[in-house]
Amino acid sequence: MDLFEAMRGRRSCRDFLPAPVSDEVIDKILEAATWAPSPLNTQPWEFFVITNRQIREKIFTEADRCRLWAFEKSGWKWLDSYDVDFVKEAPAMIAVVGDPKKTGVDMFMEEGNMGYQAACAAAIQNMHLAAYSFGLGSLWFTLFDKKAIREILGIEDTKVPLALVCLGQRASDIREVPRRPVKDKTQYLR
Amino acid sequence: MDLFEAMRGRRSCRDFLPAPVSDEVIDKILEAATWAPSPLNTQPWEFFVITNRQIREKIFTEADRCRLWAFEKSGWKWLDSYDVDFVKEAPAMIAVVGDPKKTGVDMFMEEGNMGYQAACAAAIQNMHLAAYSFGLGSLWFTLFDKKAIREILGIEDTKVPLALVCLGQRASDIREVPRRPVKDKTQYLR
Numbered sequence: 001m002d003l004f005e006a007m008r009g010r011r012s013c014r015d016f017l018p019a020p021v022s023d024e025v026i027d028k029i030l031e032a033a034t035w036a037p038s039p040l041n042t043q044p045w046e047f048f049v050i051t052n053r054q055i056r057e058k059i060f061t062e063a064d065r066c067r068l069w070a071f072e073k074s075g076w077k078w079l080d081s082y083d084v085d086f087v088k089e090a091p092a093m094i095a096v097v098g099d100p101k102k103t104g105v106d107m108f109m110e111e112g113n114m115g116y117q118a119a120c121a122a123a124i125q126n127m128h129l130a131a132y133s134f135g136l137g138s139l140w141f142t143l144f145d146k147k148a149i150r151e152i153l154g155i156e157d158t159k160v161p162l163a164l165v166c167l168g169q170r171a172s173d174i175r176e177v178p179r180r181p182v183k184d185k186t187q188y189l190r
Numbered sequence: 191m192d193l194f195e196a197m198r199g200r201r202s203c204r205d206f207l208p209a210p211v212s213d214e215v216i217d218k219i220l221e222a223a224t225w226a227p228s229p230l231n232t233q234p235w236e237f238f239v240i241t242n243r244q245i246r247e248k249i250f251t252e253a254d255r256c257r258l259w260a261f262e263k264s265g266w267k268w269l270d271s272y273d274v275d276f277v278k279e280a281p282a283m284i285a286v287v288g289d290p291k292k293t294g295v296d297m298f299m300e301e302g303n304m305g306y307q308a309a310c311a312a313a314i315q316n317m318h319l320a321a322y323s324f325g326l327g328s329l330w331f332t333l334f335d336k337k338a339i340r341e342i343l344g345i346e347d348t349k350v351p352l353a354l355v356c357l358g359q360r361a362s363d364i365r366e367v368p369r370r371p372v373k374d375k376t377q378y379l380r
Contacts, residue, residue: 003323005195007225007316030372035197036315037330041367047376053234055379073298105333108263114307115332118352121311122330125226126197129319133193140227142305143295153379162308176232182220186237189245189343 001133008130011177013137014086016168020051026135029167030094032130038119039104046122048095050152053088055152059164062087062148063141070143086139090166094127095153096120110162120162128164137170144162191323200318203327204273204278206358210241215324216282219357222320223286228309229294235310236260238285238343243278249354250278252338260333270276276329280356281300282316285343286310288350310352317355327360 030047038044063084069077087093103116103165124140131138141164149161220237228234240246253274261269276281293306314330321328331354339351 001193003191003193003196003319004222007222007319010227012227027372028375029237030376032194032197034372035200037200037202037318039332043370043375045375048379049376050251050379052379070295070298070310074295076295079295103268105260105264105266108260110336117304118311118314118330118332122315124308125312129193129197138307142229142308156369157201159231179200179224180215180233181276182217182224182237185224185233185235186239188222189238189240189242 006129006132010132011137011174012139013166013170013174014139016086016090016137016166016170017171018089018091019134021167025136026092026094028134029127029130032126033096034117036122036126038102039106039115040166042102042104042116042119044099044102044116044160045123046097046099048097050093050095051091056088056093058152059086059093059144061151062152063087063144066143066145083177084143086166087141088126090112090139090168092167094165094167095149096124096160096165097155098162099158100160101158117162124163126166131167135169137168137174139166141166196319196322200322201288201364202329203356203364204276204329205361206276206327206356208281209359211282211326211357215326216284216307216347217259218324219317219320220284222316223313226309226312226316228292229296229305231293232294232306232309234289234306235313236287236289236349240283241281242373246278246280246283248342249283249334249339250274251327252342253277255333256333256335260286274333276356277331277354280329280358284355284357285339285351286314286353286355287345288352289348290350307352314353314355316362321357325359326357327364329356331356357361
């Protein structure tokens with residue numbers, strides 16, 4: 001698939017069909033992730049590929065709990081009725097886990113280890129683009145408590161579950177979400 | 191260009207030719223950035239396109255100062271002789287600036303506003319892929335003090351310069367930096 005077609009066509013999908021995603025496609029999506037750049041080529045990512053139904057149900061329960069918590073905390077009305085069923089309905093989910101020790105010079109800076117997160121985010125973007133090129137819908141999901149996800153997946157305390165990437169065939173069309181034009185976002189210093 | 195060719199072929203470039211990058215190509219790279227996903231479609235990015243030589247020199251001076259600071263702080267020998275001349279030699283540089291207020295539910299969470307950074311990182315990855323498809327080298331550069339870059343570019347205190355993306359034609363070939371195989375990084379929960 002053409003690069004620009006993928007970047008432009010990718011949408012956040014929240015409605016999946018139950019058809020499984022093949023291991024071959026999952027592995028190509030993960031390989032795409034690993035070609036992202038990282039500070040000093042530390043490759044600070046690890047992946048948990050979750051197709052097990054019980055684990056997906058547990059993650060759903062946690063996501064729904066977190067949604068209610070966030071609703072109470074924020075008062076954002078949409079969170080009251082926001083349906084996170086896609087968390088259990090997506091046939092596959094990839095947890096992207098970052099290792100804060102695998103980072104660059106940022107570890108000496110004020111905000112502390114951040115580069116590993118940027119690298120993992122670049123890897124996740126590659127995953128979305130790859131998924132789209134295989135005709136799959138995907139979602140970058142972060143509405144969870146890190147401690148709870150660590151416990152469910154058996155992740156050590158020193159590592160950080162940064163995102164769950166939900167994957168599967170789209171159950172419905174997704175409208176294009178508009179972007180502000182580049183010129184509204186850009187200053188040119190010539 | 192094919193998506194996988196771009197993801198696989200992109201390299202971090204630290205050796206640029208002086209030939210300018212056209213406005214048209216810059217704008218296509220920026221448009222690619224804006225198609226990244228963001229929390230609640232907040233599009234938390236802004237861009238400063240820097241081709242002005244004096245500003246590039248100022249940024250170089252800051253990067254080199256930061257390199258020496260990091261060398262002293264870390265004791266990492268490579269930083270002593272690490273040549274950041276590419277910062278002034280790249281004919282164009284795009285500062286990607288994030289707005290921490292434009293983020294999602296993460297603003298109520300323990301680590302605070304982080305989603306905007308992930309979105310900007312995804313946008314930066316799109317920029318690298320787009321640049322590569324136009325035959326350009328690019329670099330994700332973060333060796334700078336945020337306060338100093340704010341001052342040089344006139345960025346308000348509430349916004350965060352997250353990266354400088356150096357852009358230009360490659361002056362030399364870049365060897366492929368190997369990746370650990372996916373299987374070493376992945377657990378399957380079936």
